[in-house]
Amino acid sequence: MKVVILAGGLGTRLREETEFRPKPMVEIGERPILWHIMKIYAAHGFSDFVICLGYKGDVIRDYFMNYELRNRDFTVTLGSRDLEVHDSHGESGWRVTLAETGQSAMTGGRIRKIRPYVGDSTFMVTYGDGVANVDVARLAAFHSRQHRLATVTAVRPSSRYGELAIRDGAVTLFQEKPQVTSGWINGGFFVFEPGVFDLIEGEDDTLETGLLPRLAARNQLSVYEHEGFWQCMDTYREAQQLNAMWDAGAAPWKVWS
Template identity: 50%
Template sequence: MEKMKVVILCGGEGTRLREETEYRPKPMVAIGGMPILWHIMKYYSSFGFSEFVLCLGYKGEMIKEFFQGLRDAGGESGWEITFADTGLKAMTGARIKRVEKHITTDNFLVTYGDGLSNLDLNAEIAFHRRMGRAATLAGVHPHSKFGRVKADSSGVVSEFLEKPVLDDYVNGGFYVFQKEIMGCLSPDDPCVLETAPFEQLVEKRQMAMYRNEGFWHSMDTYKDFLDLNAMWDSGNRPWKVW
């Protein structure tokens, strides 16, 4: 298995989750008493990837303090963590570009600090190698934020689904990148990974999508926070693959 570092984007303010992020960075918002960032790192380490580069920004010191305290207590001793201050206002592409010096392999992994999945990472990496493209993303099925209603021609409702899983795919993160992707990025604050760099890769046919038909859930809103904690408390923890 190729040794790859895991870059996790941890610097945003999480403005849509202000009830929690006013006091802590979004990746430190807890599920089952532990930060969502810890859950993400446990996921990656379960596949043998335990070298992490955390792209810090908003309230980054809290992330450092948590993991230093965890290590002092003897927890997750096998993890090698690089804390990289990538600025308060930097966008996703700029944060990745600013940690380029820490990437020493041909391929590396990247994800967001607010998304959980039970995606088969080994299968995605194998797919990435077969495709030979500069970037692979996980295509996932999101839950609709609205109920779906069907009615017959007279207007009588025949079906109602409360926030169903949508058929279409969206970008779920959990990227596998070739290092050459750094050539598409700029260290300037406004560089957004998901706009011009991705558009450039698509134009060159250098982006692939691994279809994940399993669980995926991001923590964008306070309701997401409540839902994920309710799942954990009930024992329904599909992302807990460790």
């Protein structure tokens, strides 16, 4: 099953970083968040990726074209330029298709453009700026049992604020930025049947206000409830939080060994 990653947006709320590179290339622990997302899927056996490029897509192209030389030891014979690459790494065997989907296309439009790379098979989709400890193999199995065109993963976001429990003038619980206990939001991590392509109305169509509401109106959108960790990286502050987790060795999305 192919994994489609939306990586073409402008990332305007993270302008401190995205002025120079696309948001999926903003680093967590010296690796792009895009790499972290791919590692999540690969840990569950899904390593055939289609990356939808747009804004500053050449940065992503260059990263993968030079991936082996950036991440492995090698010997080069000067003059002949013969190259011998040594050792292996955890990403060996990944298949990565880099698909240009345009500077201005919206999320639905980008998915429509990668139809030739997906064909008539079930496929996964996620955003290029969010990490989670979602069991995507279990998500795929859940989707298969529902017999609908699409499944969306619902998550409970972390609160921006600390939570206090108070009794008799004293604090009985203090939790810094806990996950909220009520209310679900779209966490990405979708599974789609190829029939969704026929419901996307063009380049300007979005998942969030176009395709997903249409699917819901037709009773063709299942929901997979994820109670675990999930965090998007919309702002510089959130990027700092994710880096702090990684540096502390406490990154819940690190489901690989």
